Amino acid sequence: MYNGVDHEHWQPVDATALRRALGFAETDYVVGLSAVLRPEKNPVQLIDALARLRAMGLPARALFIGDGEERGAVESRARALGVADRFVISGFQEDVRPFISACDVVALTSFTEAFSLAAIEAMALGRPVVHPAVGGAAEMIHSGHEGWLFPVGDTATLVERLAALADPLARTRMGENARATVVARFSERAMVERYEQLLAELATPRSKSAQLRNRATAH
Numbered sequence: 001m002y003n004g005v006d007h008e009h010w011q012p013v014d015a016t017a018l019r020r021a022l023g024f025a026e027t028d029y030v031v032g033l034s035a036v037l038r039p040e041k042n043p044v045q046l047i048d049a050l051a052r053l054r055a056m057g058l059p060a061r062a063l064f065i066g067d068g069e070e071r072g073a074v075e076s077r078a079r080a081l082g083v084a085d086r087f088v089i090s091g092f093q094e095d096v097r098p099f100i101s102a103c104d105v106v107a108l109t110s111f112t113e114a115f116s117l118a119a120i121e122a123m124a125l126g127r128p129v130v131h132p133a134v135g136g137a138a139e140m141i142h143s144g145h146e147g148w149l150f151p152v153g154d155t156a157t158l159v160e161r162l163a164a165l166a167d168p169l170a171r172t173r174m175g176e177n178a179r180a181t182v183v184a185r186f187s188e189r190a191m192v193e194r195y196e197q198l199l200a201e202l203a204t205p206r207s208k209s210a211q212l213r214n215r216a217t218a219h
Contacts, residue, residue, distance in 0.1 A: 004186060004187055004189075005117070005120050005124055005182065005186060005187065006187070007124050007182055007183050007187040007189075010097065010121055010124035010125055010182075011125070012101055012125050012126040012179070013097055013098055013101045013125075014101070015098045015099070015101035015102035018098050018099070018101075019102040022088050022090070022102060023088065024061055024063075024088075024102070025059075027059055028059050028060075028061045029058055029059050029060045029061065029104055029166050030060075030061050030062070030063055030102065030103045030104050030105075031046065031049070031050065031053075031061070031062050031063070031103065031104065031105055031106075031107050031162060032062070032063045032065060032099070032100060032102070032106045032107070032122070032127075033046050033062070033063070033064050033065065033066075033106065033107055033108065033109065034066060034096055034099070034100055034106065034118045034121070034122065035064075035065075035066050035068075035108070035110075036066050036067070036068045037064065037066055037067055037068030037069065037070040037071050037074065037089075038068050038069060038070060039069070040110060040111050040112055041068075041070070041108075041110050041111075042109045042110055042111050042153070043064060043070050043074050043109060044070065044073050044074055044077045045109040045153070045155055045158065046062055046064075046074075046107055046109050047062070047074055047077045047078050047081060047083065047087065048081070048155050049107070049109075049155055049158050049159050049162060050062045050078075050083050050086060050087060051081040051082070051083050052155070052159045053159060053162060053163060053166075054086065056159075056163060058163065058166050060086070060166075061086050061087060061088075062086065062087035062088070063087070063088050063090065063099065063102065063103055064087065064088070064089040064090065065090050065093060065096050065099045065100065066089075066090070066091070066092060066093075067089060067091045067092050071089060074087075074089070075089075096121070097125060100121065100122050100125050100127060101125055101127075103127060104127075105127060105128050105129070105130060105147070105162065105165045105171055106118075106119070106122035106127045106128075106129050106130070107129070107130040107131075107162065108129065108130070108131045108132060109132065110132055110134065110152075111132075111134075111152060111153065112134055112135065113131075113134050113135040113136075113137065114135045114136065115135060115136035115139070115140070116131065116135070116136075116137070116140075119131055119137075119140060119141070120140065120182060122178075123140070123141075123146060123147075123178035123179060123181060123182045123186075124179060124183075124186075125179070126175040126176065126178060126179045127175050127178065128146060128147040128148075128171050128174035128177075128178055129146065129147035129178065130147050130148045130149075130150065130158065130161045130165070131147060131148075131149055131150075132149070132151070132152040132153075133149040133150065133151055133152065137149055140185075140186065141178075144174075145174065145177050145181075146177050146181050147161075147165075147174055147178060148161035148164065148165070149161075
């Protein structure tokens with residue numbers, strides 16, 4: 001049974017002012033990661049990808065929405081790769097919607113995930129998601145439709161997927177697909193309908209069994 005989100009609450013917002021306040025130019029290609037910065041989230045991989053994207057000539061920047069014990073490792077790797085001034089760590093945010101909306105795409109780099117609520121939230125906000133092929137990722141993202149999947153830990157493929165989304169038309173199309181998928185399959189309304197269907201299916205065999213028992217008793 002899938003997680004559900006309130007797609008009316010998780011609607012795209014105008015984050016132009018916030019994006020500017022974070023130091024991003026209108027022409028920057030901002031890749032976001034919304035997570036607690038823990039080892040299993042592997043946030044350093046996004047810094048590796050950022051450096052490679054910039055080496056390709058793309059105006060890539062990164063926005064880490066959250067904080068955690070891996071912050072130091074992220075900052076250290078960024079200094080080593082010469083991209084220390086190309087990313088922002090926002091710290092923990094009570095409302096992440098404007099921060100996700102300030103991103104052009106959202107990437108997850110986790111070693112392990114069950115069914116990522118962060119990915120669903122980003123999709124609801126109309127952002128394509130690049131997600132490691134782990135856990136329930138393939139159930140929410142069809143590569144080339146709502147975003148892209150990549151093998152866990154494979155930075156080269158992550159970079160390839162992110163580079164493909166540097167095309168504004170591609171990411172707009174996939175972002176629209178992502179929100180439509182959430183509304184159709186992962187909204188709270190869809191979740192309630194699935195529960196109702198499941199309960200109806202579970203109730204049906206019991207009803208038939210009761211009818212058979214009643215018939216047997218009558219004879």
